[in-house]
Amino acid sequence: MEEGRVVDVFSLDDRSLPGHIRQTHDVSGRYIVPGIINAHGHVGIARGLETGEAVRTAENIRSQLVLYARYGVTSVVSLDEPLVAFDVRNNQDPHHPGKARLYLSGPVLSPSTPEEAVRDVNDLLEHNPDWMKIRVDDQLGRTTKMSPNVYDAVIRTARKHNTPVASHMVTLEDAKELLRRGTGLLAHSVRDRPVDDELISLMREREVCITPTLTRELSVFVYAGRPDFFDDPFFLKYADPDVLEQLQKPEVQQRYTGRSADYYREALPLAIENMMVLHRAGIPVAMGTDSGPPARFQGYFEHLEMEMMQDAGMQPEEVLASATRLAARCMNLEDSGTLKSGSLADFLVLDQSPLEDIRNLRSINAVFIGGKHLVGSQVLDRP
Ligand SMILES: [Zn+2]
Numbered sequence: 573m574e575e576g577r578v579v580d581v582f583s584l585d586d587r588s589l590p591g592h593i594r595q596t597h598d599v600s601g602r603y604i605v606p607g608i609i610n611a612h613g614h615v616g617i618a619r620g621l622e623t624g625e626a627v628r629t630a631e632n633i634r635s636q637l638v639l640y641a642r643y644g645v646t647s648v649v650s651l652d653e654p655l656v657a658f659d660v661r662n663n664q665d666p667h668h669p670g671k672a673r674l675y676l677s678g679p680v681l682s683p684s685t686p687e688e689a690v691r692d693v694n695d696l697l698e699h700n701p702d703w704m705k706i707r708v709d710d711q712l713g714r715t716t717k718m719s720p721n722v723y724d725a726v727i728r729t730a731r732k733h734n735t736p737v738a739s740h741m742v743t744l745e746d747a748k749e750l751l752r753r754g755t756g757l758l759a760h761s762v763r764d765r766p767v768d769d770e771l772i773s774l775m776r777e778r779e780v781c782i783t784p785t786l787t788r789e790l791s792v793f794v795y796a797g798r799p800d801f802f803d804d805p806f807f808l809k810y811a812d813p814d815v816l817e818q819l820q821k822p823e824v825q826q827r828y829t830g831r832s833a834d835y836y837r838e839a840l841p842l843a844i845e846n847m848m849v850l851h852r853a854g855i856p857v858a859m860g861t862d863s864g865p866p867a868r869f870q871g872y873f874e875h876l877e878m879e880m881m882q883d884a885g886m887q888p889e890e891v892l893a894s895a896t897r898l899a900a901r902c903m904n905l906e907d908s909g910t911l912k913s914g915s916l917a918d919f920l921v922l923d924q925s926p927l928e929d930i931r932n933l934r935s936i937n938a939v940f941i942g943g944k945h946l947v948g949s950q951v952l953d954r955p
Pocket residue numbers: 612613614651652862
């Protein structure tokens with residue numbers, strides 16, 4: 573590695589180390605995988621269970637990116653966050669960020685007319701977002717859904733400036749219409765009906781990926797009781813004990829029951845089945861979690877998402893690809909997601925093989941970002 577990038581990848585059985593190498597890390601007997609990419613997260617919208625202006629700061633965003641990195645998530649695409657996140661992205665050291673790399677959409681766009689759509693997109697373009705984000709969802713009847721002529725104007729205007737648009741959607745029909753109008757990503761699962769051939773053809777023709785965000789569904793109802801992962805030492809390593817205590821209070825647990833919790837709990841098996849149908853049809857599924865809002869634990873939820881993908885029937889190798897190579901390709905992250913000459917040197921050193929069980933991604937020995945060992949993770953240097 574040099575200047576934060578991979579120079580070469582080879583086996584010491586085939587070649588010996590060039591003489592000018594200044595530093596080596598002995599990782600024999602361990603496993604190296606590309607850093608995890610979260611294709612759909614959020615930064616700076618919560619701190620613990622707190623939301624509001626006080627949490628929408630650059631400092632909070634930077635500490636969340638450190639948290640993601642500690643869990644092995646080395647890149648995050650945030651799809652809706654405060655404008656101040658642009659400062660964090662613009663000031664990150666491309667060679668040695670020292671935390672997860674941030675890509676972002678800026679605040680979600682919610683124009684009500686095509687004219688407003690054009691204006692909002694042009695305003696946001698001044699910040700040079702990597703993506704843009706819209707919501708096409710009536711939130712179980714609580715709001716008015718954005719109409720096709722409005723999102724058409726958003727997508728058309730953004731695409732003129734080579735900026736893809738990620739769409740929050742729930743229903744099959746909305747997913748199809750968004751694809752016809754040129755969305756660049758389905759940012760959640762189809763949750764109302766089984767996906768069909770028409771959807772598959774549209775996604776294939778337009779080369780659009782999906783981020784299932786299964787843990788988003790989980791987070792809406794799982795705290796009505798005490799989730800099993802509250803006993804996972806890997807979760808507890810960086811989880812805030814105050815937040816865990818809060819989440820186990822009866823009055824807080826109560827908030828995770830009711831109509832919305834019921835809807836998404838009942839929709840989860842269908843979301844999982846739809847993910848598998850798309851995956852088997854060869855549609856790229858990019859690992860994404862929607863982590864970042866209260867109680868969607870950044871860094872840990874990515875591991876939980878991958879466990880759910882494996883439990884749904886994906887092979888560990890397929891889940892790993894979804895969280896690395898495919899996520900990079902789907903989200904246009906150049907030089908991430910694979911380790912070869914010229915790639916960003918973002919990778920994890922693991923004690924156990926993730927190809928046997930994706931949960932072995934939790935056996936993190938060290939995290940490297942831009943070729944540098946993340947402070948706080950272990951590393952075995954030769955004396
Ligand atoms: Zn989201």
